[in-house]
Amino acid sequence: MSTRLIKGRKSVCLAKIENKNNRQVSFSKRRNGVFKKANELVVMTGAEVGIIVFPLGNKPYSFGHPNVNETIDKYVCEERPPSLSSPGIDDNKLKEKNKNLENQQEWFRGPIEKMNYTEASILKEGLEDLLLKVKNYGTECGYGYETGKWKAK
Amino acid sequence: MSTRLIKGRKSVCLAKIENKNNRQVSFSKRRNGVFKKANELVVMTGAEVGIIVFPLGNKPYSFGHPNVNETIDKYVCEERPPSLSSPGIDDNKLKEKNKNLENQQEWFRGPIEKMNYTEASILKEGLEDLLLKVKNYGTECGYGYETGKWKAK
DNA sequence: GGACCTATTTATAATTG
DNA sequence: TCAATTATAAATAGGTC
Numbered sequence: 001m002s003t004r005l006i007k008g009r010k011s012v013c014l015a016k017i018e019n020k021n022n023r024q025v026s027f028s029k030r031r032n033g034v035f036k037k038a039n040e041l042v043v044m045t046g047a048e049v050g051i052i053v054f055p056l057g058n059k060p061y062s063f064g065h066p067n068v069n070e071t072i073d074k075y076v077c078e079e080r081p082p083s084l085s086s087p088g089i090d091d092n093k094l095k096e097k098n099k100n101l102e103n104q105q106e107w108f109r110g111p112i113e114k115m116n117y118t119e120a121s122i123l124k125e126g127l128e129d130l131l132l133k134v135k136n137y138g139t140e141c142g143y144g145y146e147t148g149k150w151k152a153k
Numbered sequence: 154m155s156t157r158l159i160k161g162r163k164s165v166c167l168a169k170i171e172n173k174n175n176r177q178v179s180f181s182k183r184r185n186g187v188f189k190k191a192n193e194l195v196v197m198t199g200a201e202v203g204i205i206v207f208p209l210g211n212k213p214y215s216f217g218h219p220n221v222n223e224t225i226d227k228y229v230c231e232e233r234p235p236s237l238s239s240p241g242i243d244d245n246k247l248k249e250k251n252k253n254l255e256n257q258q259e260w261f262r263g264p265i266e267k268m269n270y271t272e273a274s275i276l277k278e279g280l281e282d283l284l285l286k287v288k289n290y291g292t293e294c295g296y297g298y299e300t301g302k303w304k305a306k
Numbered sequence: 307g308g309a310c311c312t313a314t315t316t317a318t319a320a321t322t323g
Numbered sequence: 324t325c326a327a328t329t330a331t332a333a334a335t336a337g338g339t340c
Binding site: 005006007008009010011012022025026029030033036037 | 337
């Protein structure tokens with residue numbers, strides 16, 4: 001008969017989990033937890049949410065709602081200049097510029113499966129840059145534990 | 154003496170909250186909840202996380218860790234082609250190409266405060282596009298409630 | 307790695323001030 | 324609006340298989 005060990009959860013302290021195995025397990029559980037919460041936010045409040053999670057030195061996990069193709073005209077109804085993600089512009093000059101852009105950034109625009117890790121990292125970096133831009137545009141962008149309570153700042 | 158009403162939380166059902174006021178309140182609370190969970194994931198497991206939340210027809214809220222500038226060389230140590238977010242390339246030809254790129258996409262590269270809503274929406278769209286690319290590259294990208302249990306798919 | 311278990315902590319819906 | 328309270332649902336640490 002083996003010794004009965006205590007099961008229930010322990011209180012969590014906000015610090016890096018040193019044990020590699022525990023850290024990996026917690027990563028999986030909590031990543032799913034964040035995605036689930038995000039999904040609830042999407043369904044219950046009608047918000048749109050995008051999340052990227054990069055575990056240390058590994059492939060990214062992501063959550064996104066809704067899909068770009070499904071909602072491309074939901075918010076953007078006016079004619080618009082070319083962007084990395086909207087190649088469908090009618091004006092020929094713009095099309096040509098877009099094509100040059102494509103040639104310059106082929107690795108970036110191509111299927112990510114063909115990227116190497118460095119390129120994928122740069123993609124991630126670009127994403128973080130966009131995040132920052134949106135962050136500066138939006139409100140209540142940060143979150144921190146400073147005064148004994150979690151505060152949006 | 155007023156009638157004592159029940160306080161504690163009710164079980165939540167995964168559906169859009171119809172009452173506008175309740176929806177707004179839930180949005181704020183749950184947005185903070187997601188950011189808090191994300192922050193815990195970052196601190197406890199060393200992952201990098203970026204989140205964007207777009208409430209219907211409003212300014213975006215975001216969470217990001219770490220800051221791009223703080224960690225620009227953490228993952229990308231090799232020399233690399235120009236990207237939207239990495240202007241510091243030594244090769245002059247690449248620099249020139251980058252500059253052309255800037256001119257073509259001025260509205261996109263400029264401060265987001267100066268963008269109109271359409272442009273900001275395109276920025277968001279581009280971000281969703283990047284999310285999709287990363288999604289296709291990564292694993293366990295989706296999340297859904299189908300069989301009575303939450304499953305990563 | 308995953309699925310399940312259980313004790314407990316944590317998040318939060320509804321209400322009050 | 325916005326913070327605090329409270330009852331309760333939900334998340335999860337640590338364990339087993």
